[in-house]
Amino acid sequence: MPHIxxxxxxxxGCLCDDIRLxxxxxxxxxxxxxxxxxxxxxxxxxxxxxxxKPLIRKNGELVEVSLNEAVKKAAEIxxxxxxxxxxxxxxxxxxxxxxxxxxxxxxGGVIDNTSTVCHGPSVLSIQxxxxxxxxxxxxxxxxxxxxxxxxxxWSAHPRxxxxxxxxxxxxxxxxxxxxxxxxxxxxxxxxxxxxxxKRVFARETPSLSPHVRREPPPTLFKEGRKMIVVDVxxxxxxxxxxxxxxxxxxxxxxxxxxLRLLVRDExxxxxxxxxxxxxxxxxxADLMIRCNFGALFxxxxxxxxxxxxxxxxxxxxxxxxxxxxxxxxxxxxxxHFNVSGSDTVFTWQTGxxxxxxxxxxxxxxxxxxTSAVDVLLRGETDASLIVASDPxxxxxxxxxxxxxxxxxxxxxxxVNATAQMGDVxxxxxxxxxxxxxxxxxxxHVPLPLKKVVEPPEGLISDEEILRKILSExxxxxxxxxxxx
Amino acid sequence: MTSNQRLQxxxxxxxxxxxxxxxxxxxxxxxxxxxxAICHIDPADLKKLGxxxxxxxxxSTIYGSVVVKAVESPRAPHAGIAYMPYGPWANxxxxxxxxxxxxxxxxxxxxxxxPAGDKPxxxxxxxxxxxxxxxxxxxx
Numbered sequence: 151m152p153h154i155x156x157x158x159x160x161x162x163g164c165l166c167d168d169i170r171l172x173x174x175x176x177x178x179x180x181x182x183x184x185x186x187x188x189x190x191x192x193x194x195x196x197x198x199x200x201x202x203k204p205l206i207r208k209n210g211e212l213v214e215v216s217l218n219e220a221v222k223k224a225a226e227i228x229x230x231x232x233x234x235x236x237x238x239x240x241x242x243x244x245x246x247x248x249x250x251x252x253x254x255x256x257x258g259g260v261i262d263n264t265s266t267v268c269h270g271p272s273v274l275s276i277q278x279x280x281x282x283x284x285x286x287x288x289x290x291x292x293x294x295x296x297x298x299x300x301x302x303x304w305s306a307h308p309r310x311x312x313x314x315x316x317x318x319x320x321x322x323x324x325x326x327x328x329x330x331x332x333x334x335x336x337x338x339x340x341x342x343x344x345x346x347x348k349r350v351f352a353r354e355t356p357s358l359s360p361h362v363r364r365e366p367p368p369t370l371f372k373e374g375r376k377m378i379v380v381d382v383x384x385x386x387x388x389x390x391x392x393x394x395x396x397x398x399x400x401x402x403x404x405x406x407x408x409l410r411l412l413v414r415d416e417x418x419x420x421x422x423x424x425x426x427x428x429x430x431x432x433x434x435a436d437l438m439i440r441c442n443f444g445a446l447f448x449x450x451x452x453x454x455x456x457x458x459x460x461x462x463x464x465x466x467x468x469x470x471x472x473x474x475x476x477x478x479x480x481x482x483x484x485x486h487f488n489v490s491g492s493d494t495v496f497t498w499q500t501g502x503x504x505x506x507x508x509x510x511x512x513x514x515x516x517x518x519x520t521s522a523v524d525v526l527l528r529g530e531t532d533a534s535l536i537v538a539s540d541p542x543x544x545x546x547x548x549x550x551x552x553x554x555x556x557x558x559x560x561x562x563x564x565v566n567a568t569a570q571m572g573d574v575x576x577x578x579x580x581x582x583x584x585x586x587x588x589x590x591x592x593x594h595v596p597l598p599l600k601k602v603v604e605p606p607e608g609l610i611s612d613e614e615i616l617r618k619i620l621s622e623x624x625x626x627x628x629x630x631x632x633x634x
Numbered sequence: 635m636t637s638n639q640r641l642q643x644x645x646x647x648x649x650x651x652x653x654x655x656x657x658x659x660x661x662x663x664x665x666x667x668x669x670x671a672i673c674h675i676d677p678a679d680l681k682k683l684g685x686x687x688x689x690x691x692x693x694s695t696i697y698g699s700v701v702v703k704a705v706e707s708p709r710a711p712h713a714g715i716a717y718m719p720y721g722p723w724a725n726x727x728x729x730x731x732x733x734x735x736x737x738x739x740x741x742x743x744x745x746x747x748x749p750a751g752d753k754p755x756x757x758x759x760x761x762x763x764x765x766x767x768x769x770x771x772x773x774x
Contacts, residue, residue, distance in 0.1 A: 161658060186651055190658035198773070199660025205771065212771040266736045274735060306649040382646060383712040399644045399715060400742040450648065455741040458733055485649075505736055521736025540661065543722040546730030546738045547698055547765060554766045566661040567722055570762055570770035 158599050159188045160241070160582030163484035163592035164307045164314070176603055178583075185308035192583065199565050201577035202606060212575060217608065221615070224535070224559045224574045225622030229630075231533035231557075233509055234259035237522050238539030240486035243587025243599060246612035247488075247495040250537060253620045255508045256627070260531070262522040263492035264485070264539055265504040270517060271453040272482045273493065273503050275462035282469055284445075284479045285593045286313075291320035295441035297378045299465065300402060300451020301483045304386035310483070311390065315445070316377045326375050330390060364426070366393050366433045376441075378434065380405070381451060395434070398425040400456035406464035409435055413471050444478040450485075484592040487582070491590035526552045533557045535619075537612055538578075542567040561615055578612045579605035587611075639683045643675075643716040645695065645745040647728060653719040662758055662773060670721035671755045674707035675747070679714070683749060690750035693718070693727050695743055700726040700761075701750045716747060722761055 157169040171192060172180035181189045204220035205212040215223075228234055236254045239247045240263050247263075254261035265273060289296070296315040303310040311317050312327075319325040370376055370393050379391040380402075388394040397405050401424035408423040412435035418428045438444055446469060452461040465480060472478035484490050493503040500506045502515035505522070518524055522541070525531050526549035533556050542550045543566060553568075560572035563580045581587045584605035590596050652669030659665045673693060680686060687706035692699060693716070700723050707717065718724040720740070729739035762770040 161654075187654040187658050190655045194659045197660060199662055201773075210769050267738065267740075270736045302649060305651045305654065308651065308654075383707075383709045383715060383717060385709060386651075396712075399646065451741065453737060454647075454739065456739075458737055458739075459735055517736035518732060518734035521732065523730065523732050523738055524734075524736055527730060527732070542762070542766075543661065543725065544720065545725065546728050547726050548730045549738070550725070551766060554768055564660060565771065565773045567758060567762055567770075570662075570759065570772075571766060571768055572771070575771070 154600070154602050157602060158582060158589070158597050159184055159191070160487045160580075160589065160599055161185075161187045161191050162307050162487055163489060164310050165487055165589060165591040165597050166309050166313060167597055171602055173603060178603060187308065195563075195580055195583050196606065200563060200606070201565055201569060201575060202609075204577065205572070205575040207573040212572070217576070217610075220574055220576050221618045221622055224576065225619050225626060227533050227557045227559060227574065228253070228257045228259070228535060228619065229623045229626040231257065231259070233525075233531050234533040234535060235522060235525060235531040235553075236261040236535045236537070237541055238264065238537040239492045240264040240489035241538040241581075242488065242612045243581045243585075243589065244488065244491045244495045244596075245587055246537070246581070246616055247492055248499065249613055249616040249620060251496065251499045251506075253535075253616060253623065254506070256620060256623055258509050258511065260505070260507045260509065260520055260522070260525055261496075262505045262520075263496065264489055264544075265493055266517070266521045266523065267544060268450060268485050268489065269453055269482045270504060270521065271459035272448075272462045274517060275459045275466060279463055279466040279470070281466060282473055282479055283481050283593070285595055286591070288443075289445045289479070290314045290318045292322050292443040293320075293375065293445040294323055295376050295378070295437065295444040297380065297444070297446040298387055298391070298483075299380040299446060299448045300455070301447060301449020302381065302385040302387045303447070303483065304390060306449070306485065307483055310447075311377075311387070315447075316375050316390075323375050326377070329374075364396070365430055366437075370433070370437060376437065378437075393434070395426055395430075401425070402452055402455060403457040403461050403464050405431075406461065406468050409438070410464065410468045410471050413439060413468065413475065438472055438478070439475045441476060441478075444472065444476065446478065446480045447483050448480070449483045481593060488589035490592055490594055491588065491596070494590050494594065523549045526550075531556060533559070535559045535561070536568050536572075537561045537616070538563075540566040540568045542571050561612055563609075576615050577609055578615055579609040581611065584609070585611040587613075639748065641679055641683050641747040643679065643714055643745050643747055645693065645716050645718065645727065645743045647718050647720055647724040647740045650719045653721065666721075667755075667757060670719045671723045672703045672705045672719065673747070674709065674717040675704050676707050676710045676713045676715065678711070679716070679747075680704065680706060683747065685749050690753060690755055692748050692750040692753065693745055694748075695727045695729070695745045697729055697743075698726045700724075701753045701755050703755055704747075716745060722758060726761070726765065
């Protein structure tokens with residue numbers, strides 16, 4: 151019964167590298183240290199939803215074919231296309247992404263990664279303003295104030311709080327786990343009393359939970375690590391926090407700018423901003439200024455709501471302002487396990503992090519023009535290659551319609567909406583489980599992904615499949631050159 | 635009980651742990667359907683609609699319409715805000731406009747919610763077929 155230690159989890163941008171797996175008869179049978187998503191991935195990787203054979207759509211239906219036939223068909227589609235889209239990349243290895251970029255250049259297409267629909271606006275804003283950031287190790291050891299804005303780590307990055315922020319035991323700052331446990335126990339007792347009272351007096355709940363109370367609680371000014379959550383609804387992370395600020399939808403920009411003014415000792419001549427009383431904001435601004443090392447993590451609550459990149463401009467500027475008073479850092483909560491790696495490899499190869507257009511034979515970058523959703527909405531692409539992603543699920547319907555209308559090549563280990571709609575579907579081995587690779591954590595620390603079990607027979611890595619397609623495309627192009 | 639009520643709400647889409655676990659298990663799994671083809675609605679809003687949780691509702695925006703299961707929000711109070719996990723059901727109704735920066739608007743969209751009556755929640759395969767008119771690959 152071999153155990154494999156220190157496995158990197160290929161699910162979210164946290165890339166937890168302390169996973170312990172037990173392997174029996176070539177299968178993973180136990181996962182230790184992982185979150186629910188990690189367990190679901192490692193225990194369910196080879197289930198019924200796995201693609202096992204290459205498929206090509208013939209007479210409207212996907213039928214099984216050989217790998218060579220699927221690769222040839224994919225290469226023909228790409229070589230013949232005028233303006234193909236090569237999209238996905240954030241859930242595969244850096245090595246595969248590198249080949250993908252080579253292929254995009256060869257076929258003169260537009261290549262984009264999932265940043266375009268998650269932290270694309272953050273990237274644009276960082277290019278404008280800059281980012282005072284650090285590694286997660288620094289946050290773990292030093293941060294005494296952690297703010298999560300427009301993100302719900304409890305749901306999307308379940309071990310972020312435990313490994314890197316409030317519940318981690320750092321060198322200079324201790325874990326707040328015990329305090330959280332006692333707070334939770336007290337809440338449970340309170341809820342039980344409230345229910346009992348309700349039964350006895352048969353009336354509505356007598357009081358609101360303290361988490362709904364909007365003023366900063368006295369515990370916010372305690373010693374030790376403090377955690378604030380800003381969101382439009384009371385997420386699970388908000389329940390974990392010392393203070394929850396409920397901002398009105400689409401008004402994050404105003405709240406961030408109000409905090410900027412307060413941090414600069416300006417006065418606000420209104421009673422409340424975005425549904426939050428200014429008196430409370432003053433206390434929060436004071437807390438931010440007085441902390442020794444603050445860290446603000448932000449999510450798609452900022453990048454996807456009204457203002458988009460301008461919200462990030464405000465957040466980055468707030469941190470810049472705070473750095474004139476204390477030490478403060480900021481970091482986007484990257485979703486897919488290698489979305490930071492996609493940006494990094496794209497930049498290293500082309501000079502730009504996403505939305506790179508090779509149609510003029512040199513890389514051009516103009517998000518809004520060369521980004522995946524825009525080229526699809528304008529109906530410009532005439533074929534697509536999707537690697538390790540599911541845009542038919544995740545893109546707005548109108549964009550997905552154009553994707554499905556044209557020849558669609560999919561490389562993915564699993565059946566998903568895009569694979570179901572594909573014209574050529576090539577199953578791949580799962581990176582981080584069945585094949586090795588490299589991925590970048592959300593703080594841009596590269597980590598090795600391990601091979602822990604053998605892939606199912608006949609399945610090869612994304613990188614190898616892409617190499618085969620690239621070589622086939624080059625053969626077709628060389629043949630055409632000879633003909634002409 | 636008034637079951638023909640309509641509710642104006644702001645639609646937010648986002649992550650839930652059930653969606654995360656479901657997507658890792660498999661997009662055609664029951665876990666994914668149960669975790670994603672839903673809409674969290676505030677208890678006060680459910681009252682306005684004249685329904686209880688676990689009833690199908692139709693979410694409509696100017697971009698499209700979809701039937702999902704209404705779930706009494708575990709994250710209340712957020713009256714006037716409806717929350718859907720990311721996925722093909724939510725993407726049937728979100729705003730595709732990228733404001734010229736590549737990012738569609740997936741949060742803060744005006745939506746109308748009404749009880750769906752007998753209309754069923756479509757499975758992923760059924761939804762794809764109805765949206766794109768192309769035969770989806772059915773693994774099993």
